[in-house]
Amino acid sequence: xESVGLHLPTLSVxxxxxxxxxxxxxxxxxxxxxxxxxxxxKGPQFIIDIRSNMDKRQGQRxxxxxxxxxxxxxxxxxxxxxGDSAVYFCAESHQAGTxxxxxxxxxxxxxx
Amino acid sequence: GAGVSQSPSNKVxxxxxxxxxxxxxxxxxxxxxxxxQSLGQGLEFLIYFQGNSAPxxxxxxxxxxxxxxxxxxxxxxxIQRTQQEDSAVYLCASSWGRNQPQHFGDGTRLSIL
Numbered sequence: 001x002e003s004v005g006l007h008l009p010t011l012s013v014x015x016x017x018x019x020x021x022x023x024x025x026x027x028x029x030x031x032x033x034x035x036x037x038x039x040x041x042k043g044p045q046f047i048i049d050i051r052s053n054m055d056k057r058q059g060q061r062x063x064x065x066x067x068x069x070x071x072x073x074x075x076x077x078x079x080x081x082x083g084d085s086a087v088y089f090c091a092e093s094h095q096a097g098t099x100x101x102x103x104x105x106x107x108x109x110x111x112x
Numbered sequence: 113g114a115g116v117s118q119s120p121s122n123k124v125x126x127x128x129x130x131x132x133x134x135x136x137x138x139x140x141x142x143x144x145x146x147x148x149q150s151l152g153q154g155l156e157f158l159i160y161f162q163g164n165s166a167p168x169x170x171x172x173x174x175x176x177x178x179x180x181x182x183x184x185x186x187x188x189x190x191i192q193r194t195q196q197e198d199s200a201v202y203l204c205a206s207s208w209g210r211n212q213p214q215h216f217g218d219g220t221r222l223s224i225l
Contacts, residue, residue: 032211043116043203043216044155051211089154098168098210099145099157 008106015112019077023090023103026071030092033066034100035075038087047075047088077108085110114138116217118204124223127196133189133220137206144187145205145214146179155203161187162210191222199224 013019025033031052036044050057050064050073057064063076073090087107091100117136125131137144146158157171161181172178176194181187191198201221205214 034213036216041218043205043218046213046215049213091155093211098160098162099147099171100155100214101157102147102154104154 007104009104010107010109012109012111013080015080015082015110017080019080019084019108019110021075021077021088021090021106021108023073023075023106024071025073025090025092025101025103027092027094027101028068028071029094030101032093033064033073034091035062035064035073036089036091037084038089038105044089080108080110082110082112084108116204116206116215118202118217118220120220121218122221122223124225125194126225128193130190130192131194131222133191133202133204133222135187135189135204135206135217137185137187137204138215139185141206141208141215142184143207143209143212143214144181145207146187146189147203147205149201149203149219151200158189158202194222194224196224198222 034049035047038044048059048062048064050066055066061078065074087105089105090103093100119134142163144161147155149155159179160168176192179189201219203219205216207214
């Protein structure tokens, strides 16, 4: 099944389901957004990014949606697999800044 | 390897000691970042280097923290007179430039006794 709505610290899905992880950002000047996957004991791994002149971008099994009106970002993972289990972080940066500002992570658990 | 390399992977030291953490970025990346991640938390920006420009130190939590980047490549983060609240994972990332994907190393897990 899917889960939409406000940021959830944890998300549990069955193998093969689609997953949706949500993120709200605070700065309307942010122009670059990025999703990372972090497994235990590892550094964040780049998944997909999107710039503010786009509202959708697709990768392999992943889609990022950007809604600038409500300052909302989501990551959709199709046909979720046990190997997708990890903590997912969204991050933003804006014209005046140089660093990524990370959101609170969502722990995705996939059961087979 | 082709990724960002950090050393040591783990560091345990006594309160009050100085520590140095090392980062080898991806070859050719002009931008280098340091972040800190406390247990179960998101990443907190510390410092950013871009080419030969003056670094952005706005995230450093105190004057006990400093970093340098030699020859536009390797960077070291130094924490002087360590405190227990410095315990965290220190992550380094590099990228081709601002608003380009940052690629992270696996971090140094620092424990202050």
